Amino acid sequence: MGQLIEGVWTDERQDAKTSGGRFVRKDSSFRNWVTADGGAGPSGEGGFKAEPGRYHLYVSLACPWAHRTLIFRKLKALEDAVSLSVVHYHMAENGWTFADGPGVIPDPNLGADYLHQVYTAADPTYTGRVTVPVLWDKERKTIVSNESSEIIRMLNSAFDGVVGDPTVDFCPEAFRAEIDAVNEPIYEHINNGVYKCGFATSQEAYETAFAALFAELDRIEDRLDRQRYLAGDRITEADWRLLPTLLRFDPVYVGHFKCNLRRIADYPNLSNYTRELYQVPGVAETVDLFHIKRHYYGSHRTVNPTGIVPVGPEIDYAAPHDRDRFAKEAAE
Numbered sequence: 001m002g003q004l005i006e007g008v009w010t011d012e013r014q015d016a017k018t019s020g021g022r023f024v025r026k027d028s029s030f031r032n033w034v035t036a037d038g039g040a041g042p043s044g045e046g047g048f049k050a051e052p053g054r055y056h057l058y059v060s061l062a063c064p065w066a067h068r069t070l071i072f073r074k075l076k077a078l079e080d081a082v083s084l085s086v087v088h089y090h091m092a093e094n095g096w097t098f099a100d101g102p103g104v105i106p107d108p109n110l111g112a113d114y115l116h117q118v119y120t121a122a123d124p125t126y127t128g129r130v131t132v133p134v135l136w137d138k139e140r141k142t143i144v145s146n147e148s149s150e151i152i153r154m155l156n157s158a159f160d161g162v163v164g165d166p167t168v169d170f171c172p173e174a175f176r177a178e179i180d181a182v183n184e185p186i187y188e189h190i191n192n193g194v195y196k197c198g199f200a201t202s203q204e205a206y207e208t209a210f211a212a213l214f215a216e217l218d219r220i221e222d223r224l225d226r227q228r229y230l231a232g233d234r235i236t237e238a239d240w241r242l243l244p245t246l247l248r249f250d251p252v253y254v255g256h257f258k259c260n261l262r263r264i265a266d267y268p269n270l271s272n273y274t275r276e277l278y279q280v281p282g283v284a285e286t287v288d289l290f291h292i293k294r295h296y297y298g299s300h301r302t303v304n305p306t307g308i309v310p311v312g313p314e315i316d317y318a319a320p321h322d323r324d325r326f327a328k329e330a331a332e
C-alpha cells in the first residue's frame with residue numbers, strides 16, 4: 001500500500017508498523033460538507049451547495065466504508081443526482097486504479113488512471129493515504145470529503161429540498177443521540193476492529209483487538225435479541241454503518257483477518273438481522289462479493305502472500321429471516 005507525499009505517489013508506507021504492532025487508522029483529510037444552502041457544515045469550509053449533477057462519488061465495491069455511501073446513494077434515490085466511479089478491486093503498487101475489469105466504472109471527470117490523481121487534482125501537494133470513498137465537486141474541481149461517516153450524513157439530508165427521496169431519513173433528530181452512542185463502540189471494535197485484528201503485527205495487539213471485537217459482537221447480539229434494529233424499532237444510519245462489516249465477516253474477516261472465534265452465522269440474531277437488511281429493496285445491488293473477496297485476499301500480500309482467494313464459504317444472504325417477530329410481538 002502506497003501513499004502520496006507532497007503530491008508524489010510513493011509505493012512505500014509504514015503502515016501497521018506502529019507502536020506495539022497495533023494498526024492505527026489515520027483520520028481523513030478532506031472534511032468539507034455539501035449543505036442545502038452552500039453554507040459551511042460542522043467542519044471545513046462552505047461553498048458546496050446541494051445541486052443535482054454537481055457531485056461525483058468514487059468508491060470501491062470491496063471497501064466497507066465506501067459501501068455505506070453506496071447504500072445511502074441508493075436508498076435516498078440519489079443515483080441520478082450523484083454520479084459514480086468504481087475502482088478495480090486489486091489495490092497494489094499504484095493504490096486504487098481504474099484499470100479495466102469487471103464492475104469498474106472509469107473516471108469521467110479527469111480521465112484518471114489512478115485514484116491518487118484525483119487527490120492531486122484537488123491538492124497538488126497532498127500528503128497522506130489515498131482512500132475511498134471520495135466525494136468530488138465537478139464545479140469547483142476538488143474533493144469535498146473523503147470521510148464516509150460524514151458523506152452519509154450529507155447524502156441523508158443535504159439534497160432533500162432539491163432531489164432524491166426526502167421522506168427517507170436515517171438520522172432523525174430524536175434518534176441522533178442514540179445513533180451516535182451505538183456508532184462509537186461499533187466503529188472502534190467492529191468496523192475498525194476487524195482491521196485491527198487483520199493488520200496487527202504483534203500477537204498481543206491482535207489478541208487485544210480480537211477480544212474487544214467479540215465482546216462487542218456479543219453485546220450487539222444481545223441487543224438485537226431485545227430490539228429489531230440498533231437504535232430501536234426503525235432502521236437508522238447505525239444499521240447501515242454496521243451492515244457492510246457484517247456482510248464481509250464470514251467471507252473475509254474470519255479467514256483473512258483471523259477473526260475466527262465465531263462466525264456471524266453462529267449468532268442467531270446478527271445473522272437474521274444481516275439478512276433482513278440485505279433484503280431491503282436496493283441494498284443487494286450494492287453488494288459485490290466478487291470484488292470483496294478478490295480485493296482483500298488478493299491485495300494484502302503481507303497478510304496473504306500467495307494472493308489465493310478461498311472459494312467458500314457458501315452464504316445465502318437472500319434466505320428468509322425471522323426479524324418480523326418484533327412486528328408480530330408488537331401487534332399482539
Ligand SMILES: N[C@@H](CCC(=O)N[C@@H](CS)C(=O)NCC(=O)O)C(=O)O
Pocket residue numbers: 001002027028062063064065066095129130131132133146147148149
Ligand atoms: N475513515 C475513512 C476510511 C476509508 C478507508 O480506509 N478506505 C480504505 C479501503 S477499505 C482505503 O481506501 N485504503 C487505501 C489505503 O489506505 O491506501 C472513511 O471512513 O471514509
